[in-house]
Each structure stands twice: as C-alpha cells, then as structure tokens.
Amino acid sequence: MSRFDQMSKEELAAVHRELREAYEEAAKLGLSLNMSRGKPASDQLDLSEALLTALSHGADCRADGMDLRNYGKLEGIEAARAFFGEMLDAPADQVLVGGNSALNMIFDTLMRAMVFGLHADTEPWMKQGGLKFLCPCPGYDRHFAIAEALGMELIAIPMLSDGPDMDAVEQAVADPAVKGIFCVPKYSNPTGITFSDAVVRRFARLSPAAKDFIIVWDNAYAVHDLYEDGDCLLNLLAEAEAQGRGDMVFTYTSTSKVTFPGAGIAAMAASAANIAYHKKIMSLQSIGPDKLNQLRHIRYLPDMQAVKAHMMRHAECLRPKFEIVLNALDAEVAATGTGSYTRPRGGYFISLDVMDGCAARVWQLLADIGVEMTPAGASFPGKKDPRDRNLRIAPTYPTVEELQVATRLLCLCVKLAAAEKLLGL
Amino acid sequence: MSRFDQMSKEELAAVHRELREAYEEAAKLGLSLNMSRGKPASDQLDLSEALLTALSHGADCRADGMDLRNYGKLEGIEAARAFFGEMLDAPADQVLVGGNSALNMIFDTLMRAMVFGLHADTEPWMKQGGLKFLCPCPGYDRHFAIAEALGMELIAIPMLSDGPDMDAVEQAVADPAVKGIFCVPKYSNPTGITFSDAVVRRFARLSPAAKDFIIVWDNAYAVHDLYEDGDCLLNLLAEAEAQGRGDMVFTYTSTSKVTFPGAGIAAMAASAANIAYHKKIMSLQSIGPDKLNQLRHIRYLPDMQAVKAHMMRHAECLRPKFEIVLNALDAEVAATGTGSYTRPRGGYFISLDVMDGCAARVWQLLADIGVEMTPAGASFPGKKDPRDRNLRIAPTYPTVEELQVATRLLCLCVKLAAAEKLLGL
Numbered sequence: 064m065s066r067f068d069q070m071s072k073e074e075l076a077a078v079h080r081e082l083r084e085a086y087e088e089a090a091k092l093g094l095s096l097n098m099s100r101g102k103p104a105s106d107q108l109d110l111s112e113a114l115l116t117a118l119s120h121g122a123d124c125r126a127d128g129m130d131l132r133n134y135g136k137l138e139g140i141e142a143a144r145a146f147f148g149e150m151l152d153a154p155a156d157q158v159l160v161g162g163n164s165a166l167n168m169i170f171d172t173l174m175r176a177m178v179f180g181l182h183a184d185t186e187p188w189m190k191q192g193g194l195k196f197l198c199p200c201p202g203y204d205r206h207f208a209i210a211e212a213l214g215m216e217l218i219a220i221p222m223l224s225d226g227p228d229m230d231a232v233e234q235a236v237a238d239p240a241v242k243g244i245f246c247v248p249k250y251s252n253p254t255g256i257t258f259s260d261a262v263v264r265r266f267a268r269l270s271p272a273a274k275d276f277i278i279v280w281d282n283a284y285a286v287h288d289l290y291e292d293g294d295c296l297l298n299l300l301a302e303a304e305a306q307g308r309g310d311m312v313f314t315y316t317s318t319s320k321v322t323f324p325g326a327g328i329a330a331m332a333a334s335a336a337n338i339a340y341h342k343k344i345m346s347l348q349s350i351g352p353d354k355l356n357q358l359r360h361i362r363y364l365p366d367m368q369a370v371k372a373h374m375m376r377h378a379e380c381l382r383p384k385f386e387i388v389l390n391a392l393d394a395e396v397a398a399t400g401t402g403s404y405t406r407p408r409g410g411y412f413i414s415l416d417v418m419d420g421c422a423a424r425v426w427q428l429l430a431d432i433g434v435e436m437t438p439a440g441a442s443f444p445g446k447k448d449p450r451d452r453n454l455r456i457a458p459t460y461p462t463v464e465e466l467q468v469a470t471r472l473l474c475l476c477v478k479l480a481a482a483e484k485l486l487g488l
Numbered sequence: 489m490s491r492f493d494q495m496s497k498e499e500l501a502a503v504h505r506e507l508r509e510a511y512e513e514a515a516k517l518g519l520s521l522n523m524s525r526g527k528p529a530s531d532q533l534d535l536s537e538a539l540l541t542a543l544s545h546g547a548d549c550r551a552d553g554m555d556l557r558n559y560g561k562l563e564g565i566e567a568a569r570a571f572f573g574e575m576l577d578a579p580a581d582q583v584l585v586g587g588n589s590a591l592n593m594i595f596d597t598l599m600r601a602m603v604f605g606l607h608a609d610t611e612p613w614m615k616q617g618g619l620k621f622l623c624p625c626p627g628y629d630r631h632f633a634i635a636e637a638l639g640m641e642l643i644a645i646p647m648l649s650d651g652p653d654m655d656a657v658e659q660a661v662a663d664p665a666v667k668g669i670f671c672v673p674k675y676s677n678p679t680g681i682t683f684s685d686a687v688v689r690r691f692a693r694l695s696p697a698a699k700d701f702i703i704v705w706d707n708a709y710a711v712h713d714l715y716e717d718g719d720c721l722l723n724l725l726a727e728a729e730a731q732g733r734g735d736m737v738f739t740y741t742s743t744s745k746v747t748f749p750g751a752g753i754a755a756m757a758a759s760a761a762n763i764a765y766h767k768k769i770m771s772l773q774s775i776g777p778d779k780l781n782q783l784r785h786i787r788y789l790p791d792m793q794a795v796k797a798h799m800m801r802h803a804e805c806l807r808p809k810f811e812i813v814l815n816a817l818d819a820e821v822a823a824t825g826t827g828s829y830t831r832p833r834g835g836y837f838i839s840l841d842v843m844d845g846c847a848a849r850v851w852q853l854l855a856d857i858g859v860e861m862t863p864a865g866a867s868f869p870g871k872k873d874p875r876d877r878n879l880r881i882a883p884t885y886p887t888v889e890e891l892q893v894a895t896r897l898l899c900l901c902v903k904l905a906a907a908e909k910l911l912g913l
C-alpha cells in the first residue's frame with residue numbers, strides 16, 4: 064500500500080471502503096483483547112519461580128548480624144542496599160530499600176516535601192502554595208496524577224528523541240514556583256527512548272530558582288534491555304554531585320518487572336544529606352520494610368551479573384512481541400505515511416503518533432471492536448494531548464497470538480482514521 | 489521485707505546499705521541485658537516457620553481470579569480482607585490490607601489528612617493550623633512522635649484502669665483544634681489494660697467539635713492473649729456506626745506479633761465512605777500491596793481458629809516471662825510498697841509506677857550496671873512524665889534466664905531509689 068497523502072481522492076476513497084469493510088468484518092469477531100497494560104506476561108513471571116522458596120527455614124533469615132524476621136533495619140538490609148546501589152550507580156549507604164513499589168517511594172517523597180519540606184532547611188511545599196511541576200510528555204500518567212492531586216499546575220515539556228527538551232526545562236526552572244520534574248530516563252514510558260549523555264549533563268547542571276526543586280529520576284527500566292547491548296544511561300546522581308547539585312536528584316527503581324510486580328522490592332537513592340533527612344522522617348512511619356522479601360531477592364539474584372542473565376530471559380519473551388508490533392507498523396503505518404513511532408531497545412512500551420487529531424478516534428474504533436488501548440491523551444498532563452495524536456502501545460501482556468490480531472486491528476484503525484480525516488469524513 | 493514507709497529511719501538506712509552493697513556486686517558482673525524492646529523472641533518467630541514456604545510454585549499464587557504475582561488489587565486480596573475483617577470485627581469490604589506495618593498505615597492516614605483532608609469534604613489539616621491531638625498516657629511513644637512531628641500540640645489524657653479518662657476526653661474534644669486521639673484499646677501499650685465496654689461506648693458517642701476528628705484505634709494486640717479466656721474488646725466501629733458516627737473511627741492491626749514483625753501484613757478498617765475516599769488517594773501511591781505475602785499468610789493461618797491456636801503457642805512462650813516479672817514485683821516491690829504495676833492478660837508490656845520522682849533514677853541505676861530499659865518518660869507526650877514515676881517493662885525479648893537476672897536487678901533498683909528518696913539522699 065502506498066502513502067495516503069500521495070493518493071488521489073478517488074484512490075483514497077476506494078482504500079477507505081476496503082478498510083471500512085475489513086473493520087466491519089473484525090467487529091463481527093466479538094474480540095476481547097488488551098494492549099493497554101504495562102504488565103509482564105505469565106511466562107515472564109514463571110522465570111522467577113525459585114524466588115518463592117529462596118528462604119525456607121528460620122536459619123536462612125539472618126543477615127547483618129540480626130534475625131530479619133524481627134523488627135528493624137529501616138534503611139533495608141545491607142546486601143539489598145548494595146544491590147540497588149549497583150543498579151542505580153549509587154553508593155550503598157545512599158540507598159534506602161523499601162517495600163514492593165517505587166511509585167510508593169516517589170509518592171512518599173513528595174508527601175514529605177509537602178508536609179515537612181524537601182530538605183531539612185526548606186519550607187514545606189504546602190506552606191508555599193502555587194506549586195508547578197514539569198511533565199515531559201508523552202510521559203507516565205501515574206507521575207502526572209500525583210502532582211495533579213497535590214494541587215500543582217502541570218507544565219508540559221516536549222519529549223524529544225534524546226530526552227526532554229532541555230531548553231524548555233532550563234527556561235521553566237527560572238520560576239521559583241516550579242518544584243520539580245518527572246523523568247523515566249531509560250526506556251522512557253511511553254516513548255522507549257533513553258536520555259542522552261548531553262541531556263543528563265544538562266540536568267546535572269540545572270540551576271533552578273527553587274531551592275527545593277526535585278528531579279524525580281524514576282529509573283524503572285534500569286536493567287530492562289531487549290538486546291544484549293542495552294542503552295547506557297549516564298549516572299545523574301554522580302554527575303550532579305560533581306557539580307555540587309546532588310541534593311536535587313532523587314532516583315528510584317524496583318524489581319517489579321524483574322521478579323514479581325506484586326511482590327518485588329523497591330529502592331531510592333539520593334545525596335547523603337537527603338537520605339539522612341528523609342530516613343529520619345521515615346522512622347516515624349515504619350520500624351522497617353519487609354526484610355525477608357529483600358533477602359529472598361538477594362538470595363535469588365545475588366548480583367548484577369545474575370540480574371543481566373535473568374533480564375535476557377525476559378528479553379526472549381519480550382523481543383518477539385515488540386517485533387510483531389514494529390513489523391506490522393512498518394508494513395502498514397510507515398508505508399502509508401499514517402503514523403510514526405519509536406523503536407525502543409528496552410522497556411515496556413512503543414509510542415505511536417498517528418495523524419494529528421486522530422488518536423482519540425483510533426482508540427474509539429478499537430474499543431468498539433473489543434481491543435482495549437491506553438486512552439488517547441493518557442500520557443499527557445490533564446490527560447489531554449494537544450495534538451490528539453499519541454497512543455501508547457503495551458505489547459507485553461497479551462500472548463503472541465492475541466498480539467498479532469490486536470496489532471493487525473490497530474494498524475487497520477490507524478489507516479481508517481487517517482483516511483477519514485483526509486477525506487473529511 | 490516489709491513496707492519502706494513503715495520502717496524507722498534506722499531500719500531504712502540499714503536496708504539501704506544492704507541494697508547498695510547488692511547493687512555494687514551486680515555492677516561487677518558486667519551485664520548486658522535488655523528489657524526495652526517490645527519484640528517477640530526467636531522461639532516465637534520459629535512458630536511461623538511454615539509461613540516461609542506457604543507458597544512454593546507459580547500455580548499457588550492465584551486468588552480472586554488473578555495472578556497475584558502481577559500488579560493490582562490495591563485493597564488487598566479478598567481472603568486477607570475477610571481475615572482482618574474478622575480480626576477487627578469489620579465487614580471485609582471496609583478493610584484495606586497493606587504491607588508489613590500498621591504504623592505505616594496510621595502514618596499515611598494522618599499524612600493524607602494533612603495534605604488532602606481526613607474526609608472528602610473536610611479541609612486539609614495543614615491548611616487549618618494550630619492542631620492538637622489527645623495522647624492517653626502512659627501510651628505508645630511512636631504514636632506521640634508522629635503527632636509531634638506533624639507540629640501538633642500533644643494533650644495528655646490520663647490512662648485509667650478501664651481506658652482513657654473519658655471525662656477528660658469529652659471535655660477536650662469541645663475544642664475544634666483537637667483533631668484526634670491515639671488508642672491501643674486492647675492490652676494497651678504499655679499498661680496492658682483493655683478498654684471497658686463503657687469506655688468504648690463513650691467513644692462511640694463522642695461528639696467532637698472538629699468535623700475531621702479521628703479516633704486512631706490501633707488494635708495492635710487484638711489476638712495477643714496470654715490466657716485462653718482473653719480480654720474482650722467491644723467493637724468500636726460498629727458501635728460508632730450505630731450512633732451515626734462511624735466516620736471518626738479508623739482501626740488498624742497487623743500480624744507483626746502473630747507471624748514475623750519484619751514480614752507480616754497489616755490492615756485498616758473504617759467506614760465505607762472513609763475506605764472509598766482513602767483508597768482513592770492510595771491509588772496515587774501504589775498499584776497494590778505485596779499480595780503474595782498476603783496469600784502466604786492466609787494459606788498459613790486460614791481463619792481465626794487457626795490464629796487462636798497459633799496465639800496460644802505464643803502465649804506458652806510469653807506467660808512464663810510475664811510471670812517471672814510479676815512474681816518478682818509481688819515479692820519485692822509490692823511487699824515493700826515501693827511501686828505499683830499492672831497485671832496484663834495479654835500484649836507485650838507491664839507498666840510499673842515507682843515512687844514519684846524515682847523513674848529516671850531507676851532507669852539510670854539499671855543502665856549503669858548494663859540493664860537497658862525503655863527510657864523513663866518515653867510513654868508520655870514530649871517524653872516527659874510529669875510525676876517521673878512510670879517505667880515500661882518489656883519482658884518478651886530476653887531469654888528466661890536473662891529475664892530472671894534483669895528482673896531481680898530491676899526490683900533491686902526500684903527499692904534502692906525508693907530508699908534514697910525516703911532517706912533524702
């Protein structure tokens with residue numbers, strides 16, 4: 064099929080009729096498919112089966128000279144701090160290991176900033192009012208939802224192929240009401256790109272007007288390569304500390320998509336001063352995290368070499384799925400000029416830009432025939448994509464067979480919506 | 489030994505010399521004993537060994553029609569909600585099951601009240617300012633520390649033998665700045681008493697001036713009986729709901745001292761409206777708790793009958809320890825009139841009132857010979873016991889042998905400090 068924009072009106076009308084017929088046929092199938100969820104599939108979860116029995120006796124439950132079954136160790140067990148220190152490129156003593164959710168640690172950090180202040184010597188955000196937060200977009204809807212619920216004004220920053228538009232970021236942080244920025248710096252959600260060294264260095268040199276500005280560096284896909292030679296992300300914490308600006312950097316990760324999303328372990332790393340201050344507030348909240356689950360993880364994945372090997376087994380499950388989507392998009396969408404998309408080398412998403420003004424229509428067309436996608440606009444502040452063109456594809460959770468059908472229908476609907484638009488229907 | 493207050497000055501001086509000699513002897517032993525920690529001992533932790541392997545295969549990890557290894561189920565798995573519903577006397581759909589710490593759920597509830605408001609239609613506490621919180625004392629230092637850190641004024645309420653002084657509570661809540669009260673209603677920390685039905689009913693009928701008043705009902709020792717026929721606590725949530733006042737009640741518990749303090753599961757129960765509202769905010773914080781650890785618990789302890797049997801095994805470990813302390817206090821402290829104490833039928837603590845002005849001295853005398861107690865005053869707001877008389881005894885963590893020595897020295901120091909006081913030394 065050739066490019067829609069090079070067809071005559073008659074040619075395009077014929078194509079539209081064919082697409083519409085194919086769509087009506089698909090509608091009869093009564094499908095129920097889902098490409099909306101950034102979840103591992105069940106074959107990936109099976110990879111970590113041995114984690115379940117990594118601790119089987121009371122005598123296994125010792126570390127750091129203590130019985131981990133009992134209270135204590137708010138900062139997490141030493142081996143887990145070292146493990147995440149390696150994953151996040153941070154000294155182990157600047158790492159706090161928590162429960163099963165990095166999102167929880169991010170939310171809690173921002174809540175502490177609201178109530179107690181981000182740093183020991185800064186005012187609670189809540190006492191300042193008029194707060195704003197930078198949201199590179201398309202980005203992660205759960206990040207944006209937190210800032211929105213905290214009453215902040217969300218400022219959209221364009222996401223480019225090498226990271227957020229740093230000119231826009233540098234300009235925005237001159238406003239002292241701008242308190243932070245959300246980043247998924249490696250295999251970003253949803254575009255799948257990894258921030259370039261140049262972008263990371265500009266972050267490290269960022270000089271915000273607000274003394275209590277936070278870079279929420281959510282390194283959720285730190286080890287989630289699809290290929291042996293994964294993307295490399297420069298170490299922001301170290302770069303910023305070298306500039307004397309380490310206090311604005313808070314980094315997070317978890318094993319949610321390494322072992323079990325429902326029962327992994329999460330961590331945060333930050334400057335020594337931030338860790339000391341935030342840990343002190345956390346000591347009011349808890350006597351300590353689930354240390355047995357931390358030890359279970361360390362027994363099962365003792366070091367980054369084990370993690371790397373484990374992640375290559377995930378990649379074997381995931382690569383074919385990404386390739387199904389990308390091959391179909393190449394053949395159907397790129398060939399017709401009806402959309403453009405990213406080719407992530409890791410992570411959980413592919414970001415698809417359809418023709419301007421068509422994303423919500425594509426979503427609706429798919430929904431009507433039983434294919435669920437993340438709602439159009441979800442990756443933008445206020446759930447509003449100003450160009451109504453972006454769709455997030457989550458290829459990991461369906462089976463290969465389901466994904467093949469869903470992808471074929473996605474391409475069909477992208478073309479159908481484009482034809483409708485070009486024909487003024 | 490007879491009562492100190494019935495001795496002549498000469499008799500008492502002789503007793504003091506003997507006590508002082510015994511103390512000097514003890515000092516030579518170079519002991520290192522600890523009666524400060526409300527922690528289960530290692531034989532208690534061994535009781536739950538089978539919990540570690542309650543889930544051993546991927547196929548074990550299903551419930552509620554889903555794979556619990558994956559994301560989701562913010563409210564907790566259904567079986568765990570039913571389990572805690574039974575433990576807390578609440579409908580399962582008014583229960584949220586979280587991670588490993590009830591303290592964490594309490595802290596988070598208060599943080600939500602600070603930032604978002606306690607109820608959907610009340611102002612954030614942080615926007616109101618001048619907040620006060622009621623602290624029955626002696627009480628739980630970690631509760632008081634939260635309110636203090638949140639900038640609240642702590643108001644001491646005397647703890648009586650059947651619960652907090654309800655006259656004082658009813659009077660205090662007439663002030664709209666008073667936002668709540670902390671309660672450990674069963675086997676209270678540290679006095680070990682259980683609130684009477686009359687006290688619970690007065691709580692249920694409480695009519696605070698503040699629309700956003702919270703009763704933090706921390707039922708930490710809900711099933712922690714030392715004897716077959718444990719204390720019975722009236723169901724505050726149901727009583728308050730019957731009065732149309734259920735929205736002020738938030739109840740909490742955990743399995744920290746049922747299975748593993750470091751790796752248990754915790755829950756909160758509240759009115760349907762509160763659960764809906766707080767769950768909505770929690771959906772910003774997390775995609776879901778560690779569901780595998782919830783299922784592990786349910787497999788290991790499927791119902792309250794299993795819990796009751798399990799807790800009787802704990803009681804077998806704990807009863808001898810409580811009896812060592814109480815027998816020694818009877819023989820040495822009661823007999824000499826140098827202190828009074830509670831006789832808890834469950835929980836983790838015994839509360840000892842020595843002579844006024846002597847608690848800090850007793851603590852110091854013990855510390856100097858290697859016996860660590862919870863600091864005097866710790867159970868009071870601001871860590872200040874106005875009569876300097878209360879000491880919290882935590883008999884659970886030491887071995888029986890250690891406890892015998894530590895208790896003997898405690899009694900020695902209580903008497904020594906009393907003799908010093910009566911002699912004006």
